Amino acid sequence: xxxxxxxxxxxxxxxxxxxxxxxxxxxxxxxxxxxxxxxxxxxxxxxxxxxxxxxxxxxxxxxxxxxxxxxxxxxxxxxxxxxxxxxxxxxxxxxxxxxxxxxxxxxxxxxxxxxxxxxxxxxxxxxxxxxxxxxx
Amino acid sequence: xxxxxxxxxxxxxxxxxxxxxxxxxxxxxxxxxxxxxxxxxxxxxxxxxxxxxxxxxxxxxxxxxxxxxxxxxxxxxxxxxxxxxxxxxxxxxxxxxxxxxxxxxxxxxxxxxxxxxxxxxxxxxxxxxxxxxxxx
DNA sequence: AGCGTAACGTTATCTTATCACATAGTTGTG
DNA sequence: CACAACTATGTGATAAGATAACGTTACGCT
Numbered sequence: 001x002x003x004x005x006x007x008x009x010x011x012x013x014x015x016x017x018x019x020x021x022x023x024x025x026x027x028x029x030x031x032x033x034x035x036x037x038x039x040x041x042x043x044x045x046x047x048x049x050x051x052x053x054x055x056x057x058x059x060x061x062x063x064x065x066x067x068x069x070x071x072x073x074x075x076x077x078x079x080x081x082x083x084x085x086x087x088x089x090x091x092x093x094x095x096x097x098x099x100x101x102x103x104x105x106x107x108x109x110x111x112x113x114x115x116x117x118x119x120x121x122x123x124x125x126x127x128x129x130x131x132x133x134x135x136x
Numbered sequence: 137x138x139x140x141x142x143x144x145x146x147x148x149x150x151x152x153x154x155x156x157x158x159x160x161x162x163x164x165x166x167x168x169x170x171x172x173x174x175x176x177x178x179x180x181x182x183x184x185x186x187x188x189x190x191x192x193x194x195x196x197x198x199x200x201x202x203x204x205x206x207x208x209x210x211x212x213x214x215x216x217x218x219x220x221x222x223x224x225x226x227x228x229x230x231x232x233x234x235x236x237x238x239x240x241x242x243x244x245x246x247x248x249x250x251x252x253x254x255x256x257x258x259x260x261x262x263x264x265x266x267x268x269x270x271x272x
Numbered sequence: 273a274g275c276g277t278a279a280c281g282t283t284a285t286c287t288t289a290t291c292a293c294a295t296a297g298t299t300g301t302g
Numbered sequence: 303c304a305c306a307a308c309t310a311t312g313t314g315a316t317a318a319g320a321t322a323a324c325g326t327t328a329c330g331c332t
Contacts, residue, residue, distance in 0.1 A: 029285080104247070107243060111240070116265065116266075116267035123202065149280095168318060168319070205318080
């Protein structure tokens with residue numbers, strides 16, 4: 001946690017702070033939860049968080065979970081399959097698992113192609129109960 | 137438009153009014169847009185809309201588009217493939233296309249199975265440009 | 273009629289997200 | 303250096319989405 005940690009990756013200070021919070025959390029966080037965490041670091045308004053999140057999502061470092069209106073740090077280092085990532089969201093413990101599946105991606109591309117649909121981005125979110133929660 | 141139109145399908149008056157708006161629109165509408173449309177029919181608060189929407193979604197007559205925070209009337213009469221419906225959302229014209237794909241559904245089930253994930257609901261939304269908008 | 277349940281109405285409140293506008297830092301160019 | 307162009311920031315206000323809490327009305331049933 002050195003004072004210049006944020007300069008790695010070419011992120012700005014705000015972007016870094018948000019990124020760190022998401023990484024630390026290890027799970028999805030709402031924008032306002034992030035804001036609260038960062039109040040003592042100088043954050044005062046939602047827009048500061050949203051602006052940072054926008055950039056981070058753009059950079060592929062963070063994903064938005066549409067069905068939760070929340071954000072999560074990307075777990076995949078390279079993150080190439082970024083366009084078609086599947087999220088499994090446990091409704092009991094809140095944990096999310098991020099997986100890339102080539103077959104699925106192919107199928108979606110084919111579907112889009114069939115409809116001559118210019119695919120830009122996909123959202124695939126599975127909600128249910130994770131293994132751990134269903135056994136306990 | 138007769139005065140008892142709402143009684144078909146066993147819907148209540150409010151549910152019917154909301155359903156009619158969504159059908160009329162032919163595309164996704166936000167809850168507050170629906171509310172505004174129905175003000176002169178007696179609607180006064182968001183909750184009236186949300187309650188109706190809850191029931192309609194439950195009944196499989198309406199889908200929620202998570203990435204838009206909006207709702208759309210279901211196009212598929214029987215609507216069996218309801219659990220794994222793919223939405224293609226045109227970011228230019230706002231139109232949505234609803235498709236069911238068995239191969240995709242199977243693949244998702246397999247993925248969930250691999251992770252011993254108890255699948256309850258899936259959200260699959262493709263955003264991009266529809267054929268019409270990309271040619272014009 | 274009496275009971276239970278589902279739907280409704282209303283107000284307030286909470287959460288999520290964006291607008292508008294002013295300011296400051298950064299970079300590239302002449 | 304000076305300037306323009308761009309990017310990021312700070313701040314206050316407000317829009318848009320969703321739910322809580324509470325009481326009331328309508329409906330189905332025996």
